[in-house]
Amino acid sequence: MRFLAGIATAICAVNLVIGRTFAWLSLAIVVVCFTVVVQRYLFSASYLWMQDLYVWLNGAMFTAVAGFALLRDDHVRVDIFYRPARMRTRALADLVGVFLFLLPFTWVVYQYSMPFVLRAWSYHEASANVGGMPGLFILKSFIIAFAALIALQGLAMAIRSILVLSGHDRLVPESIRYRTDQGLTNPAKGDA
Template sequence: MRILAWVAALICGLNLVIGKVFSWLAVGIVLVCFTVVVQRYLFATSHVWMQDLYVWMNGAMFTAVAGFALLRDDHVRVDIFYRPARMRSRAIADLLGVLLFLLPFCWVVYTYSIPFVVRAWGYGEASANVGGMPGLYILKAFIIAFAVLIALQGVAMAIRSILVLAGRPDLVPALMQYSTDQAPVGTHEEAA
């Protein structure tokens, strides 16, 4: 069980580092977009490569931080049943969700994106816009990174569920503890 907890902690650490690094692209996106607007409306000039740049930065950021968002539980979820549920019920829901939906989705994205990305790298695909940025193939590789990072975080979630269901919530990495503030009032998570 400790090895599983270590693997989950390693995955969470990876997504944490990647998430914190790539989230800084948001600042770059704002600065580049602001520069494009100022150039266009104050100086009546425009550079297509700068427009490509902030769109590509946005795509890179959102695909790279998807695993980090899953780690932080920031993805959209209907919490009608999940939020008030006990830790054990959440673990079952997470395990089923990961095995039935998340991992198959990641597999489909990965499988169908490989030929798309390989083709882009094969001919060094660049922007379709005249005067646009080169290196679109690099951005397309982020599709694979998205599938891998979110699948890895799904594996960490499955491990968390297994640890909880095995009666070892103490081994769950601190980064992915179930929050106790969402438990029904007057209940104890351990009693679930």
């Protein structure tokens, strides 16, 4: 069981580093968008590649931080039933949800996006706009990264559920512990 806990810890560490790193793109998005607006309305100038840039940064950020959001328990769920449930009930719901919904979803995303991404790489696809940015094929690769990071974090959730259901909840990594009824929160969220 310690081996499983170690795998979950490693997965969470990867998503934590990627999430915290790519979250900084939000600042870059604001700066680029602000620059585009200032150029357009104050100087009557517009660069199409800059407009592409903030849209592409947005896409890269949201696909890269999806696993981090799952780690932090920030994805949408029906909290009216889930939050008041006992830890073992939540573990069972997560285990079923991961194998019935999350992993099949990530497999479908991977299967349908891989030919799309490979085709973009085959001819180094760029923006469809004249004067737009090159390298759209790199951005499209983030679809695969999205599926992989979500699937990995789903496996970490499944491991957490297995540890809880088998009575080894003390081995659950701190970054993905369930919230308790005593008001303790998920340390990955930075709550006290």
